[in-house]
Amino acid sequence: MTTRMLCYIAVMAGTTYLIRALPMLLVRGKIKSRFVQSFLYYVPYAVLAAMTVPAIFESTASVISAAAGFCAAMVLAYCGAGLLPVALAACGAVFCAEWLLGIWR
Amino acid sequence: MELQQTPEGRRPSVENSFRHGFSDGIPIGLGYFSVSIAFGILCAVNGMDVRTTVLISMTNLTSAGQLAGAGVIFGGGTLLEMALTQLIINLRYALMSISLSQKLHKSVHLSDRFWVSFFMTDEIFAVSASKPGEVGKRYFMGVAVAPYLGWALGTLTGAVAGALLPQSVQSAMGVALYGMFIAIVVPVAKTHRPVFWAALLAAALSCLIRFVPLLHAHISSGFSIILCTVCTALVLAWLAPVHEMEAAS
Numbered sequence: 001m002t003t004r005m006l007c008y009i010a011v012m013a014g015t016t017y018l019i020r021a022l023p024m025l026l027v028r029g030k031i032k033s034r035f036v037q038s039f040l041y042y043v044p045y046a047v048l049a050a051m052t053v054p055a056i057f058e059s060t061a062s063v064i065s066a067a068a069g070f071c072a073a074m075v076l077a078y079c080g081a082g083l084l085p086v087a088l089a090a091c092g093a094v095f096c097a098e099w100l101l102g103i104w105r
Numbered sequence: 106m107e108l109q110q111t112p113e114g115r116r117p118s119v120e121n122s123f124r125h126g127f128s129d130g131i132p133i134g135l136g137y138f139s140v141s142i143a144f145g146i147l148c149a150v151n152g153m154d155v156r157t158t159v160l161i162s163m164t165n166l167t168s169a170g171q172l173a174g175a176g177v178i179f180g181g182g183t184l185l186e187m188a189l190t191q192l193i194i195n196l197r198y199a200l201m202s203i204s205l206s207q208k209l210h211k212s213v214h215l216s217d218r219f220w221v222s223f224f225m226t227d228e229i230f231a232v233s234a235s236k237p238g239e240v241g242k243r244y245f246m247g248v249a250v251a252p253y254l255g256w257a258l259g260t261l262t263g264a265v266a267g268a269l270l271p272q273s274v275q276s277a278m279g280v281a282l283y284g285m286f287i288a289i290v291v292p293v294a295k296t297h298r299p300v301f302w303a304a305l306l307a308a309a310l311s312c313l314i315r316f317v318p319l320l321h322a323h324i325s326s327g328f329s330i331i332l333c334t335v336c337t338a339l340v341l342a343w344l345a346p347v348h349e350m351e352a353a354s
Contacts, residue, residue, distance in 0.1 A: 001157050009157070011184045012174045013164035015191040016198075021222035023202035025215065031207060038342035040204040043334055044234040045293065045300050046307040046341075047197070047227060048286040050333035053308035054315050056283035061276040069280040070287070077291035083232070087132040090284030095277040104273040 061104075065097035118238035119210045126247020132285040133228045134251030138259035139278030140168055142270065144175070145263020151179050155264045162260035166226055166253065170195045173325075197331050201230040210239040217242050224249040227330075228282065235289050299345035307337040 031037060060066040072093035076086045098104060120126075141162060148158040153175075165171050173194050177187045202225055206218075213221065221242065229248055233240050262270070294301035310333040314320045324332065 001154070001160075005157055005178070007184060008174070008178050008187060009161055009164060011187045012161070012170070012191055015188045016165050016167055016170055016195050017223060019192065019195045020198045020202055020225040021219060023199045024206050024218045024222040024225070027203050027206045028215070028218075034346055035342050037207070038346040039338045040207055041347050042300070042303045042338040042341045043200060043204045044231045045290050045303045046334040046337035047201070047330060048231050048290050049304035049307035050311040050330050050337070051227060052283045052286045052290075054312050056280060059279040059283060061272070065276070066280060069284060073280075073284040073287040074291060077288045078295065080292060081288065083129060083285050083288045084132045086288035087135065087281045087284040090280045090287075091277045094280045095273060098273060098276060103276075104271070 060094050061098055062101060064101060065094045065103070068097035069094040119241055120236045120238060121210065121212070121241025121243045123243045123247040126244040127250055128247075129232050130229070130248040130251040132281065132288075133232065133248070134255030135278070136228070136282030136285060137252050137255035138262075139275065139281060141256045141259030142263035142275065144168070144171055145260040145265075147172070147263075148175055149264045151175070153178075153264075155261070158264045159257060159261050163253075163257050166224065166256055167195060167198075193328060194325060196328075197227070197334065198225050198230075200331070200334065201225055201227070201234075205230055205234055205240075208234060208236075208239050210241045213242045213245075221245055224253065226252065228252065228285065231286065231289055235293065299341055299347075302345075303337050303341045306340065307333045310336060 031040070056070055057063050057066045060069065069090040073086050073090040076089050081089070144162065145158055148161075149155075161171055161174070165174070170191050173190045174187060176182075177190055182190075202222055205221075205225070209218075209221070224245070229245075229252055232248055233245055236244070290300070290304050294304050311329060314324050314329045314332065
């Protein structure tokens with residue numbers, strides 16, 4: 001490993017860590033503003049939805065198999081299944097759909 | 106995050122079980138394993154040695170940031186370019202750190218925040234933040250174990266033997282993380298209507314940025330997530346502000 005590579009990794013990891021750590025170290029009290037509280041309440045759901053759609057449809061070998069995975073996950077999640085069963089069912093649906101489509105023959 | 110009527114003055118519950126955290130982290134670990142295989146393969150193809158590749162994953166723990174960082178390295182970019190790239194792509198973590206800081210139980214001391222923040226990824230954040238009540242450090246430590254191992258081992262696997270894994274399995278594993286995201290959002294959207302609208306709005310904005318060529322050409326995927334999140338949360342906080350007890354729960 002060259003010195004130059006170590007510098008790259010140090011800058012990369014250092015920047016990423018500071019972005020994560022500084023806000024958490026600086027904001028330590030409970031925020032009182034109702035608007036800010038509401039804003040922060042919606043952040044995780046907005047993040048997840050924005051990351052999932054449309055990226056999920058480009059995450060497998062075919063849009064059709066991805067749609068199968070998406071539907072399987074939606075149905076199971078709606079029925080109240082946990083994180084792991086939903087994730088595995090989505091993988092299973094994609095695998096079956098791609099087998100039916102004959103993608104990996 | 107159920108919206109039960111909590112009597113005024115009652116403390117929100119605290120989730121602080123390592124075992125619960127560990128089991129919640131397993132789907133993240135599986136997803137990370139599959140995603141980081143792709144990163145390992147990419148680095149191997151570009152001639153990076155296995156140790157360096159794994160070191161990057163173990164010190165960064167971020168998918169989009171590492172991908173862009175590897176691009177800077179292979180392109181022979183400057184260190185300033187590297188810092189700026191990471192800053193923009195990973196800025197969303199700042200938002201998540203502030204958000205999670207509001208949910209940390211008081212037993213999470215200042216010294217704990219130094220390591221808690223290292224493991225702040227989209228998925229670990231989402232799982233911890235969607236717990237009802239506050240979260241303690243044991244729970245958070247439990248959640249982080251499987252993803253960290255999955256990320257490091259997946260990178261190693263990809264760098265050493267990525268080409269050996271059947272493509273059908275790689276493709277199927279690609280959907281694991283998204284399946285987990287859906288499992289987090291849907292139950293809450295079902296019981297709390299504004300969360301449903303938040304998810305719909307964020308997804309619509311995200312599609313807009315992805316499929317309008319002019320927007321897609323100028324907005325990176327990391328920045329797209331920031332834009333969609335901030336706009337959605339602002340609109341919903343304005344139209345459907347939550348009560349103090351709801352925000353804490």
